[in-house]
Amino acid sequence: MKQLIAANWKMNGQPDWADKVSALTALVPDPSCDLLICPPHPLVGSLAITAEGTPIKIGGQDCSEYEAGAHTGETDAALLVTLGATYVIVGHSERRAAGETDTRVKAKAERAINQGLRPIVCVGESLAQREAGEAVSVVTNQLEASLPASGDYDIAYEPIWAIGTGRTATAGDIAQMHAAIRNAVGSGPRILYGGSVKPANAVEILRTPEVGGALVGGASLDMESFSKIAHAAISER
Numbered sequence: 001m002k003q004l005i006a007a008n009w010k011m012n013g014q015p016d017w018a019d020k021v022s023a024l025t026a027l028v029p030d031p032s033c034d035l036l037i038c039p040p041h042p043l044v045g046s047l048a049i050t051a052e053g054t055p056i057k058i059g060g061q062d063c064s065e066y067e068a069g070a071h072t073g074e075t076d077a078a079l080l081v082t083l084g085a086t087y088v089i090v091g092h093s094e095r096r097a098a099g100e101t102d103t104r105v106k107a108k109a110e111r112a113i114n115q116g117l118r119p120i121v122c123v124g125e126s127l128a129q130r131e132a133g134e135a136v137s138v139v140t141n142q143l144e145a146s147l148p149a150s151g152d153y154d155i156a157y158e159p160i161w162a163i164g165t166g167r168t169a170t171a172g173d174i175a176q177m178h179a180a181i182r183n184a185v186g187s188g189p190r191i192l193y194g195g196s197v198k199p200a201n202a203v204e205i206l207r208t209p210e211v212g213g214a215l216v217g218g219a220s221l222d223m224e225s226f227s228k229i230a231h232a233a234i235s236e237r
């Protein structure tokens, strides 16, 4: 499978950021990877319209586990599909920190698949858990409890201590964790790495064994830097 280079814009973006889709298409006209942008939900529709006919896919940053109804502030997976999304991030550590449980993450991933979206299920340990030697067990427990029972999905390993800190896991840390994840889930899902991925470290990270792509936060807001990460991708893994 191709590597997936995914932008998580988090709570950043304005209506005119749809122009960034055109800018990215110009910078990476013929990507060797799958390219995805996950903007804030109010921008999903306009970005999907701008991305029509380009290789760029659009995704949500979360979805509800429920069908449409009385769930104030939540986003229905079916609505994301109607707006043109094909992927959705679920279980990001910034949402888990706000109280999202593995059980909910699994239900969201299953609802997403049921509605035709490909979820990217996020897992990752805290610094305290890593220092206590618990990183692999924390992540494999998260996987066991939050992966969908069936269907196609991707996984993103994002060590919490590497998110937005400028501190990246070493290639050795990444190789060890990705091997453990592959061992736990078997062949199938791509295993993305996320946490301070930038042009300067993208080549090394994307060539690490079992790395199926990158989930990029800060460096995905600027299309020059995001395009350099896309150019670092390998076409077949």
Ligand SMILES: O=C(CO)COP(=O)(O)O
Residues within 6 Å of the ligand: 008, 092, 158, 162, 163, 164, 165, 166, 194, 195, 196, 197, 215, 216, 217, 218, 219
């Ligand atoms: O959380 C992330 C992507 O989902 C990573 O964010 P940064 O690339 O800003 O560290």
